[in-house]
Amino acid sequence: MKLSVLIIVCALFFNIEVRCEKKPNVIFIVIDDMNDWISLLNSDSPIKTPNLERLAGKGMLFTNAYCPSPACNPSRVSVLTGLRPSSSGVYGNNSDWRKALPKRKTIFQKFIDHGYKVKGAGKIFHHKLNGAFHDKDSFDEFQHMSKQDHPKQKLNNAPEYGSIRTDWGRFPNNEKDSIDYKTIDYCVEVIKENKGKNKKPLFLACGIYRPHSPFYAPQKFHEMVGNVELPIRKKNDLDDLPFGARNLMKSTRWFWNGMDKLDSKIPGSYQSFINSYAACCVFADQQVGRLLDAVEENLPTNETIIILWSDHGFHLGEKNHIEKFMLWEKTTHVPFVFVAPGITKPGSKCSVPIDLTVLYPTILDVCSIEADEPCDNVSIKKLLKGEANNWNRPAIMTYLKGNHAVRNNRWRYIRYSDGSEELYDHHEDKNEWNNVADVSKNAKIIKSMSQWLPAKEKEQISNLRR
Numbered sequence: 001m002k003l004s005v006l007i008i009v010c011a012l013f014f015n016i017e018v019r020c021e022k023k024p025n026v027i028f029i030v031i032d033d034m035n036d037w038i039s040l041l042n043s044d045s046p047i048k049t050p051n052l053e054r055l056a057g058k059g060m061l062f063t064n065a066y067c068p069s070p071a072c073n074p075s076r077v078s079v080l081t082g083l084r085p086s087s088s089g090v091y092g093n094n095s096d097w098r099k100a101l102p103k104r105k106t107i108f109q110k111f112i113d114h115g116y117k118v119k120g121a122g123k124i125f126h127h128k129l130n131g132a133f134h135d136k137d138s139f140d141e142f143q144h145m146s147k148q149d150h151p152k153q154k155l156n157n158a159p160e161y162g163s164i165r166t167d168w169g170r171f172p173n174n175e176k177d178s179i180d181y182k183t184i185d186y187c188v189e190v191i192k193e194n195k196g197k198n199k200k201p202l203f204l205a206c207g208i209y210r211p212h213s214p215f216y217a218p219q220k221f222h223e224m225v226g227n228v229e230l231p232i233r234k235k236n237d238l239d240d241l242p243f244g245a246r247n248l249m250k251s252t253r254w255f256w257n258g259m260d261k262l263d264s265k266i267p268g269s270y271q272s273f274i275n276s277y278a279a280c281c282v283f284a285d286q287q288v289g290r291l292l293d294a295v296e297e298n299l300p301t302n303e304t305i306i307i308l309w310s311d312h313g314f315h316l317g318e319k320n321h322i323e324k325f326m327l328w329e330k331t332t333h334v335p336f337v338f339v340a341p342g343i344t345k346p347g348s349k350c351s352v353p354i355d356l357t358v359l360y361p362t363i364l365d366v367c368s369i370e371a372d373e374p375c376d377n378v379s380i381k382k383l384l385k386g387e388a389n390n391w392n393r394p395a396i397m398t399y400l401k402g403n404h405a406v407r408n409n410r411w412r413y414i415r416y417s418d419g420s421e422e423l424y425d426h427h428e429d430k431n432e433w434n435n436v437a438d439v440s441k442n443a444k445i446i447k448s449m450s451q452w453l454p455a456k457e458k459e460q461i462s463n464l465r466r
Protein backbone atom coordinates (compact mmCIF):
# COMPACT_ATOMS: atom_id res chain seq x y z
CA MET A 1 0.00 0.00 0.00
CA LYS A 2 2.69 2.42 1.04
CA LEU A 3 4.66 1.57 -2.07
CA SER A 4 1.70 2.28 -4.39
CA VAL A 5 1.14 5.66 -2.74
CA LEU A 6 4.80 6.42 -3.24
CA ILE A 7 4.54 5.46 -6.92
CA ILE A 8 1.50 7.73 -7.42
CA VAL A 9 3.27 10.62 -5.69
CA CYS A 10 6.36 10.06 -7.85
CA ALA A 11 4.27 9.86 -11.01
CA LEU A 12 2.48 13.08 -10.16
CA PHE A 13 5.77 14.75 -9.35
CA PHE A 14 7.28 13.47 -12.57
CA ASN A 15 4.32 14.70 -14.64
CA ILE A 16 4.46 18.13 -13.13
CA GLU A 17 8.18 18.33 -13.78
CA VAL A 18 7.74 17.24 -17.39
CA ARG A 19 5.07 19.87 -17.95
CA CYS A 20 7.27 22.62 -16.51
CA GLU A 21 10.29 21.71 -18.61
CA LYS A 22 8.52 21.16 -21.88
CA LYS A 23 7.73 24.39 -23.66
CA PRO A 24 4.56 23.97 -25.72
CA ASN A 25 4.29 25.25 -29.27
CA VAL A 26 1.94 28.19 -29.69
CA ILE A 27 -0.19 28.74 -32.78
CA PHE A 28 -1.62 32.24 -32.58
CA ILE A 29 -4.31 33.07 -35.13
CA VAL A 30 -5.81 36.52 -35.57
CA ILE A 31 -8.64 37.22 -37.99
CA ASP A 32 -9.48 40.70 -39.26
CA ASP A 33 -12.96 42.22 -38.84
CA MET A 34 -14.80 38.95 -38.15
CA ASN A 35 -17.94 39.69 -36.16
CA ASP A 36 -20.22 37.41 -34.13
CA TRP A 37 -22.64 36.57 -36.96
CA ILE A 38 -20.96 33.20 -37.52
CA SER A 39 -22.15 29.75 -36.53
CA LEU A 40 -19.30 29.47 -34.00
CA LEU A 41 -21.08 32.07 -31.84
CA ASN A 42 -24.62 31.85 -33.15
CA SER A 43 -25.90 28.46 -34.22
CA ASP A 44 -28.74 30.09 -36.20
CA SER A 45 -26.35 32.10 -38.33
CA PRO A 46 -26.38 31.43 -42.07
CA ILE A 47 -22.58 31.93 -42.06
CA LYS A 48 -21.15 28.51 -41.33
CA THR A 49 -17.70 28.26 -39.77
CA PRO A 50 -17.07 24.52 -39.29
CA ASN A 51 -13.31 24.94 -38.89
CA LEU A 52 -13.64 27.50 -36.12
CA GLU A 53 -16.01 25.06 -34.45
CA ARG A 54 -13.53 22.24 -34.96
CA LEU A 55 -10.92 24.37 -33.19
CA ALA A 56 -13.34 25.24 -30.38
CA GLY A 57 -13.90 21.50 -29.93
CA LYS A 58 -10.28 21.15 -28.89
CA GLY A 59 -10.41 23.71 -26.07
CA MET A 60 -12.47 26.56 -24.68
CA LEU A 61 -14.74 28.92 -26.59
CA PHE A 62 -15.39 32.29 -24.96
CA THR A 63 -18.93 33.22 -25.91
CA ASN A 64 -18.68 36.75 -24.50
CA ALA A 65 -15.26 38.00 -25.58
CA TYR A 66 -14.80 41.63 -26.59
CA CYS A 67 -12.05 43.58 -28.30
CA PRO A 68 -10.26 46.29 -26.29
CA SER A 69 -11.01 48.78 -29.09
CA PRO A 70 -13.14 48.59 -32.27
CA ALA A 71 -10.32 49.52 -34.66
CA CYS A 72 -7.35 47.53 -35.96
CA ASN A 73 -4.40 49.45 -34.57
CA PRO A 74 -5.56 50.20 -31.02
CA SER A 75 -7.08 46.74 -30.67
CA ARG A 76 -4.04 44.83 -31.87
CA VAL A 77 -1.56 46.97 -29.94
CA SER A 78 -3.64 46.57 -26.82
CA VAL A 79 -3.89 42.78 -27.13
CA LEU A 80 -0.23 42.35 -28.09
CA THR A 81 1.16 44.61 -25.32
CA GLY A 82 -1.41 44.05 -22.56
CA LEU A 83 -2.08 47.79 -22.25
CA ARG A 84 -5.36 49.54 -22.90
CA PRO A 85 -5.58 52.61 -25.16
CA SER A 86 -6.12 54.71 -22.02
CA SER A 87 -2.71 53.58 -20.70
CA SER A 88 -0.78 53.78 -23.96
CA GLY A 89 -2.32 56.76 -25.76
CA VAL A 90 -2.82 54.51 -28.82
CA TYR A 91 -6.44 55.39 -29.61
CA GLY A 92 -6.66 55.50 -33.38
CA ASN A 93 -5.72 53.62 -36.51
CA ASN A 94 -2.89 56.04 -37.26
CA SER A 95 -1.46 56.33 -33.74
CA ASP A 96 2.29 55.75 -33.70
CA TRP A 97 2.23 52.87 -31.26
CA ARG A 98 5.97 52.26 -31.03
CA LYS A 99 6.51 55.92 -30.24
CA ALA A 100 3.97 55.55 -27.44
CA LEU A 101 5.50 52.32 -26.13
CA PRO A 102 9.17 52.29 -27.15
CA LYS A 103 10.27 49.72 -24.58
CA ARG A 104 7.15 47.65 -24.04
CA LYS A 105 7.72 44.03 -24.99
CA THR A 106 5.08 42.48 -27.20
CA ILE A 107 3.81 38.95 -26.59
CA PHE A 108 6.16 37.85 -29.36
CA GLN A 109 9.23 39.45 -27.78
CA LYS A 110 8.43 37.77 -24.46
CA PHE A 111 8.48 34.42 -26.23
CA ILE A 112 11.73 35.19 -28.07
CA ASP A 113 13.29 36.02 -24.67
CA HIS A 114 11.95 32.73 -23.35
CA GLY A 115 13.83 30.66 -25.92
CA TYR A 116 11.15 30.36 -28.59
CA LYS A 117 11.55 30.59 -32.32
CA VAL A 118 8.94 33.21 -33.23
CA LYS A 119 7.67 33.39 -36.78
CA GLY A 120 4.69 35.09 -38.32
CA ALA A 121 2.84 35.91 -41.50
CA GLY A 122 -0.01 38.06 -42.79
CA LYS A 123 -1.76 40.79 -40.89
CA ILE A 124 -0.57 40.82 -37.31
CA PHE A 125 -0.02 44.51 -36.67
CA HIS A 126 -2.17 47.14 -38.34
CA HIS A 127 -1.57 47.14 -42.06
CA LYS A 128 -1.12 50.65 -43.39
CA LEU A 129 1.67 52.76 -44.86
CA ASN A 130 3.42 49.74 -46.37
CA GLY A 131 3.84 47.86 -43.15
CA ALA A 132 5.06 50.84 -41.09
CA PHE A 133 3.12 49.56 -38.07
CA HIS A 134 4.89 46.21 -38.19
CA ASP A 135 7.34 45.47 -35.37
CA LYS A 136 10.51 43.90 -36.71
CA ASP A 137 11.87 43.10 -33.24
CA SER A 138 8.85 40.91 -32.54
CA PHE A 139 9.80 38.16 -34.99
CA ASP A 140 12.75 35.99 -35.91
CA GLU A 141 11.17 35.61 -39.34
CA PHE A 142 8.10 37.18 -40.91
CA GLN A 143 6.30 36.94 -44.23
CA HIS A 144 4.43 40.15 -44.95
CA MET A 145 0.99 40.13 -46.54
CA SER A 146 1.34 39.56 -50.24
CA LYS A 147 0.36 42.46 -52.44
CA GLN A 148 -3.38 42.86 -52.83
CA ASP A 149 -4.41 42.36 -56.43
CA HIS A 150 -7.50 44.21 -57.51
CA PRO A 151 -9.83 43.64 -60.42
CA LYS A 152 -9.43 46.19 -63.22
CA GLN A 153 -12.78 47.72 -62.36
CA LYS A 154 -14.84 47.71 -59.20
CA LEU A 155 -17.15 44.69 -59.09
CA ASN A 156 -20.07 46.30 -57.24
CA ASN A 157 -21.18 48.48 -60.20
CA ALA A 158 -20.97 51.57 -58.00
CA PRO A 159 -18.05 53.67 -59.21
CA GLU A 160 -19.15 56.70 -57.17
CA TYR A 161 -19.62 54.85 -53.88
CA GLY A 162 -16.56 54.33 -51.69
CA SER A 163 -13.40 53.11 -53.38
CA ILE A 164 -11.84 49.87 -54.57
CA ARG A 165 -10.97 49.32 -50.91
CA THR A 166 -14.66 48.95 -50.01
CA ASP A 167 -15.68 47.00 -53.10
CA TRP A 168 -17.25 43.52 -52.97
CA GLY A 169 -17.69 40.56 -55.24
CA ARG A 170 -16.18 37.36 -56.66
CA PHE A 171 -12.42 37.68 -56.78
CA PRO A 172 -9.81 36.33 -57.43
CA ASN A 173 -10.61 33.51 -59.84
CA ASN A 174 -8.13 31.20 -58.21
CA GLU A 175 -8.12 31.12 -54.42
CA LYS A 176 -4.37 30.48 -54.51
CA ASP A 177 -3.97 34.08 -55.68
CA SER A 178 -5.50 35.45 -52.49
CA ILE A 179 -3.46 37.04 -49.72
CA ASP A 180 -4.62 34.62 -47.07
CA TYR A 181 -3.93 31.51 -49.12
CA LYS A 182 -0.29 32.60 -49.36
CA THR A 183 -0.15 33.44 -45.65
CA ILE A 184 -1.40 29.95 -44.80
CA ASP A 185 1.04 28.37 -47.29
CA TYR A 186 3.89 29.98 -45.36
CA CYS A 187 2.49 28.92 -41.99
CA VAL A 188 1.99 25.33 -43.15
CA GLU A 189 5.64 25.17 -44.25
CA VAL A 190 6.80 26.51 -40.89
CA ILE A 191 4.68 23.92 -39.09
CA LYS A 192 6.07 21.11 -41.24
CA GLU A 193 9.63 22.25 -40.55
CA ASN A 194 8.88 22.02 -36.86
CA LYS A 195 7.79 18.39 -36.98
CA GLY A 196 9.84 15.99 -34.89
CA LYS A 197 11.52 15.81 -31.55
CA ASN A 198 14.13 18.14 -30.10
CA LYS A 199 13.00 21.15 -32.07
CA LYS A 200 13.14 24.59 -30.52
CA PRO A 201 9.61 25.46 -29.37
CA LEU A 202 7.66 27.35 -32.01
CA PHE A 203 5.48 30.43 -31.64
CA LEU A 204 3.71 30.99 -34.93
CA ALA A 205 1.52 34.05 -35.52
CA CYS A 206 -0.88 33.74 -38.42
CA GLY A 207 -2.81 36.83 -39.47
CA ILE A 208 -5.81 36.23 -41.74
CA TYR A 209 -6.95 39.33 -43.63
CA ARG A 210 -10.52 38.43 -44.64
CA PRO A 211 -13.32 39.25 -43.97
CA HIS A 212 -11.69 42.73 -43.98
CA SER A 213 -12.62 44.89 -46.98
CA PRO A 214 -12.48 44.81 -49.96
CA PHE A 215 -15.03 42.04 -49.51
CA TYR A 216 -13.56 39.76 -52.15
CA ALA A 217 -13.80 36.00 -52.02
CA PRO A 218 -13.44 33.50 -54.87
CA GLN A 219 -16.55 32.23 -56.67
CA LYS A 220 -16.72 28.93 -54.79
CA PHE A 221 -17.23 30.66 -51.43
CA HIS A 222 -20.06 32.77 -52.85
CA GLU A 223 -21.68 29.55 -54.03
CA MET A 224 -21.27 28.06 -50.56
CA VAL A 225 -23.19 30.91 -48.88
CA GLY A 226 -25.80 31.69 -51.56
CA ASN A 227 -28.30 34.38 -50.56
CA VAL A 228 -27.87 35.15 -46.90
CA GLU A 229 -30.74 36.65 -44.91
CA LEU A 230 -30.25 40.36 -44.26
CA PRO A 231 -29.29 41.61 -40.77
CA ILE A 232 -32.22 42.78 -38.67
CA ARG A 233 -32.74 46.48 -38.30
CA LYS A 234 -35.29 48.48 -36.35
CA LYS A 235 -37.07 51.48 -37.74
CA ASN A 236 -36.12 54.67 -35.87
CA ASP A 237 -33.46 52.76 -33.95
CA LEU A 238 -31.24 55.83 -33.85
CA ASP A 239 -33.84 58.08 -32.22
CA ASP A 240 -32.64 57.25 -28.72
CA LEU A 241 -28.93 57.74 -29.39
CA PRO A 242 -27.18 60.48 -27.41
CA PHE A 243 -25.07 63.16 -29.03
CA GLY A 244 -21.82 61.30 -28.27
CA ALA A 245 -22.92 58.36 -30.41
CA ARG A 246 -24.21 60.51 -33.29
CA ASN A 247 -21.00 62.48 -33.28
CA LEU A 248 -18.86 59.34 -33.42
CA MET A 249 -20.95 57.99 -36.31
CA LYS A 250 -20.40 61.07 -38.46
CA SER A 251 -17.19 60.01 -40.18
CA THR A 252 -18.64 56.67 -41.35
CA ARG A 253 -22.19 57.73 -42.23
CA TRP A 254 -21.35 57.67 -45.94
CA PHE A 255 -20.99 53.89 -45.82
CA TRP A 256 -24.59 53.11 -44.82
CA ASN A 257 -26.16 56.13 -46.51
CA GLY A 258 -24.37 55.25 -49.75
CA MET A 259 -25.57 51.66 -49.49
CA ASP A 260 -29.12 52.81 -48.97
CA LYS A 261 -28.95 55.00 -52.08
CA LEU A 262 -27.21 52.36 -54.14
CA ASP A 263 -29.81 49.76 -53.24
CA SER A 264 -32.57 52.08 -54.46
CA LYS A 265 -30.71 52.63 -57.70
CA ILE A 266 -29.58 49.03 -58.23
CA PRO A 267 -31.88 46.78 -56.16
CA GLY A 268 -30.07 43.79 -54.67
CA SER A 269 -26.82 45.68 -54.03
CA TYR A 270 -27.14 45.46 -50.24
CA GLN A 271 -27.95 41.76 -50.52
CA SER A 272 -24.88 41.18 -52.64
CA PHE A 273 -22.73 43.12 -50.14
CA ILE A 274 -24.00 40.95 -47.28
CA ASN A 275 -23.43 37.79 -49.32
CA SER A 276 -19.87 38.93 -49.97
CA TYR A 277 -19.10 39.51 -46.28
CA ALA A 278 -20.48 36.03 -45.58
CA ALA A 279 -18.38 34.50 -48.39
CA CYS A 280 -15.28 36.19 -46.93
CA CYS A 281 -16.01 34.69 -43.49
CA VAL A 282 -16.43 31.22 -44.99
CA PHE A 283 -13.21 31.70 -46.94
CA ALA A 284 -11.36 32.76 -43.74
CA ASP A 285 -12.79 29.73 -41.95
CA GLN A 286 -11.49 27.45 -44.68
CA GLN A 287 -8.00 28.97 -44.35
CA VAL A 288 -8.12 28.24 -40.61
CA GLY A 289 -9.02 24.68 -41.59
CA ARG A 290 -5.92 24.38 -43.78
CA LEU A 291 -3.81 25.56 -40.87
CA LEU A 292 -5.46 23.11 -38.44
CA ASP A 293 -4.83 20.23 -40.87
CA ALA A 294 -1.12 21.05 -40.78
CA VAL A 295 -1.09 21.38 -36.98
CA GLU A 296 -2.87 18.04 -36.53
CA GLU A 297 -0.52 16.27 -38.93
CA ASN A 298 2.74 17.67 -37.63
CA LEU A 299 2.61 18.91 -34.05
CA PRO A 300 1.91 16.92 -30.88
CA THR A 301 -1.63 17.69 -29.66
CA ASN A 302 -0.68 17.64 -25.98
CA GLU A 303 2.17 20.10 -26.50
CA THR A 304 0.49 22.65 -28.75
CA ILE A 305 -1.45 25.68 -27.57
CA ILE A 306 -3.79 27.23 -30.15
CA ILE A 307 -5.37 30.65 -29.77
CA LEU A 308 -7.75 32.35 -32.19
CA TRP A 309 -9.28 35.81 -31.97
CA SER A 310 -10.60 38.62 -34.14
CA ASP A 311 -9.43 42.21 -33.67
CA HIS A 312 -13.02 43.55 -33.52
CA GLY A 313 -16.50 43.06 -34.91
CA PHE A 314 -18.33 44.77 -37.76
CA HIS A 315 -21.76 46.29 -38.38
CA LEU A 316 -23.45 45.25 -41.59
CA GLY A 317 -26.28 47.79 -41.53
CA GLU A 318 -27.59 47.22 -38.00
CA LYS A 319 -28.24 50.66 -36.47
CA ASN A 320 -27.84 52.12 -39.97
CA HIS A 321 -24.11 51.56 -39.64
CA ILE A 322 -21.64 49.71 -41.84
CA GLU A 323 -18.18 49.70 -40.24
CA LYS A 324 -16.49 49.16 -36.91
CA PHE A 325 -15.50 52.34 -34.96
CA MET A 326 -18.45 52.29 -32.52
CA LEU A 327 -18.81 50.82 -29.03
CA TRP A 328 -21.84 48.58 -29.56
CA GLU A 329 -22.13 44.79 -29.30
CA LYS A 330 -21.74 44.12 -33.03
CA THR A 331 -18.55 46.16 -33.30
CA THR A 332 -16.91 44.70 -30.21
CA HIS A 333 -18.09 41.09 -29.75
CA VAL A 334 -15.51 38.73 -31.22
CA PRO A 335 -14.70 35.05 -31.62
CA PHE A 336 -12.07 33.90 -29.09
CA VAL A 337 -10.90 30.32 -28.67
CA PHE A 338 -8.14 29.13 -26.35
CA VAL A 339 -6.80 25.59 -26.58
CA ALA A 340 -4.38 24.82 -23.75
CA PRO A 341 -3.74 21.08 -23.36
CA GLY A 342 -3.88 20.00 -19.73
CA ILE A 343 -5.73 23.19 -18.79
CA THR A 344 -8.80 23.61 -21.03
CA LYS A 345 -11.36 20.85 -21.36
CA PRO A 346 -12.08 19.97 -24.99
CA GLY A 347 -15.35 21.46 -26.19
CA SER A 348 -15.81 23.67 -23.13
CA LYS A 349 -17.44 27.10 -23.13
CA CYS A 350 -17.05 30.13 -20.90
CA SER A 351 -19.70 32.85 -20.92
CA VAL A 352 -17.93 35.26 -18.56
CA PRO A 353 -17.51 38.61 -20.38
CA ILE A 354 -13.83 39.35 -20.90
CA ASP A 355 -11.96 41.73 -23.14
CA LEU A 356 -8.85 40.63 -24.97
CA THR A 357 -6.42 42.61 -22.82
CA VAL A 358 -6.48 39.35 -20.83
CA LEU A 359 -4.52 37.62 -23.58
CA TYR A 360 -1.09 39.04 -22.72
CA PRO A 361 -1.07 38.10 -19.01
CA THR A 362 -2.83 34.79 -19.71
CA ILE A 363 -0.54 33.45 -22.38
CA LEU A 364 2.50 34.29 -20.23
CA ASP A 365 0.87 32.63 -17.22
CA VAL A 366 -0.05 29.48 -19.15
CA CYS A 367 3.49 29.20 -20.54
CA SER A 368 5.15 30.01 -17.18
CA ILE A 369 6.77 33.18 -18.48
CA GLU A 370 7.19 35.92 -15.94
CA ALA A 371 5.33 39.16 -16.72
CA ASP A 372 7.97 41.59 -15.54
CA GLU A 373 5.93 44.64 -16.46
CA PRO A 374 2.45 45.54 -15.21
CA CYS A 375 -0.57 44.70 -17.37
CA ASP A 376 -3.98 46.37 -17.47
CA ASN A 377 -5.79 43.07 -17.04
CA VAL A 378 -5.28 39.77 -15.26
CA SER A 379 -4.67 36.18 -16.33
CA ILE A 380 -7.80 34.13 -16.99
CA LYS A 381 -6.08 30.79 -16.36
CA LYS A 382 -8.77 30.11 -13.75
CA LEU A 383 -11.47 30.57 -16.38
CA LEU A 384 -9.57 28.30 -18.76
CA LYS A 385 -9.65 25.64 -16.05
CA GLY A 386 -13.41 26.06 -15.74
CA GLU A 387 -13.24 27.91 -12.41
CA ALA A 388 -15.50 30.88 -13.15
CA ASN A 389 -16.99 31.34 -9.68
CA ASN A 390 -16.86 34.85 -8.23
CA TRP A 391 -15.34 36.36 -11.38
CA ASN A 392 -16.62 39.93 -11.30
CA ARG A 393 -14.43 41.84 -13.76
CA PRO A 394 -16.38 43.11 -16.76
CA ALA A 395 -15.08 43.62 -20.31
CA ILE A 396 -13.92 47.17 -21.04
CA MET A 397 -13.68 48.77 -24.48
CA THR A 398 -12.39 52.14 -25.62
CA TYR A 399 -12.67 54.02 -28.88
CA LEU A 400 -10.83 57.32 -29.23
CA LYS A 401 -10.05 59.25 -26.09
CA GLY A 402 -12.87 59.49 -23.57
CA ASN A 403 -15.32 57.00 -25.13
CA HIS A 404 -15.69 53.71 -23.27
CA ALA A 405 -18.01 50.74 -22.93
CA VAL A 406 -18.36 48.34 -20.01
CA ARG A 407 -20.02 44.98 -20.59
CA ASN A 408 -21.01 42.54 -17.86
CA ASN A 409 -23.14 39.43 -18.23
CA ARG A 410 -26.33 41.46 -18.56
CA TRP A 411 -25.63 45.09 -19.39
CA ARG A 412 -23.67 47.22 -21.83
CA TYR A 413 -22.96 50.70 -20.57
CA ILE A 414 -21.38 53.25 -22.91
CA ARG A 415 -20.11 56.67 -21.90
CA TYR A 416 -18.89 59.16 -24.47
CA SER A 417 -16.34 61.93 -23.98
CA ASP A 418 -19.14 64.52 -23.70
CA GLY A 419 -20.66 62.59 -20.79
CA SER A 420 -23.63 61.26 -22.79
CA GLU A 421 -24.61 57.64 -22.19
CA GLU A 422 -26.20 54.48 -23.50
CA LEU A 423 -27.33 51.46 -21.52
CA TYR A 424 -28.62 48.21 -23.01
CA ASP A 425 -30.15 45.25 -21.24
CA HIS A 426 -28.99 42.11 -23.01
CA HIS A 427 -31.46 39.92 -21.14
CA GLU A 428 -34.28 41.70 -22.99
CA ASP A 429 -32.64 43.44 -25.89
CA LYS A 430 -29.87 41.51 -27.64
CA ASN A 431 -29.95 43.89 -30.60
CA GLU A 432 -29.35 46.96 -28.44
CA TRP A 433 -32.43 48.68 -29.81
CA ASN A 434 -33.57 50.39 -26.63
CA ASN A 435 -31.27 52.76 -24.84
CA VAL A 436 -32.42 52.68 -21.21
CA ALA A 437 -29.76 54.97 -19.73
CA ASP A 438 -32.39 57.56 -18.84
CA VAL A 439 -34.66 55.16 -16.96
CA SER A 440 -34.34 56.25 -13.32
CA LYS A 441 -34.29 52.76 -11.83
CA ASN A 442 -31.13 52.05 -13.87
CA ALA A 443 -29.10 54.77 -12.14
CA LYS A 444 -27.67 52.23 -9.70
CA ILE A 445 -26.53 49.98 -12.53
CA ILE A 446 -24.85 52.88 -14.28
CA LYS A 447 -23.14 53.95 -11.09
CA SER A 448 -21.79 50.47 -10.48
CA MET A 449 -20.59 50.00 -14.06
CA SER A 450 -19.00 53.45 -14.16
CA GLN A 451 -16.54 52.32 -11.51
CA TRP A 452 -14.81 50.25 -14.16
CA LEU A 453 -14.17 53.14 -16.54
CA PRO A 454 -10.44 53.93 -16.81
CA ALA A 455 -9.57 56.40 -14.05
CA LYS A 456 -6.78 58.04 -16.01
CA GLU A 457 -6.53 58.58 -19.74
CA LYS A 458 -3.28 59.23 -21.50
CA GLU A 459 -3.10 61.94 -24.13
CA GLN A 460 -3.32 60.62 -27.67
CA ILE A 461 0.06 59.87 -29.21
CA SER A 462 0.82 61.56 -32.52
CA ASN A 463 0.06 59.82 -35.80
CA LEU A 464 2.65 57.78 -37.64
CA ARG A 465 3.56 59.38 -40.95
CA ARG A 466 5.74 58.27 -43.80
Ligand SMILES: [Ca+2]
Nearest residue numbers: 237238433434
Ligand atom coordinates in the same frame (compact mmCIF):
# COMPACT_ATOMS: atom_id res chain seq x y z
CA1 LIG B 1 -32.37 52.52 -30.51
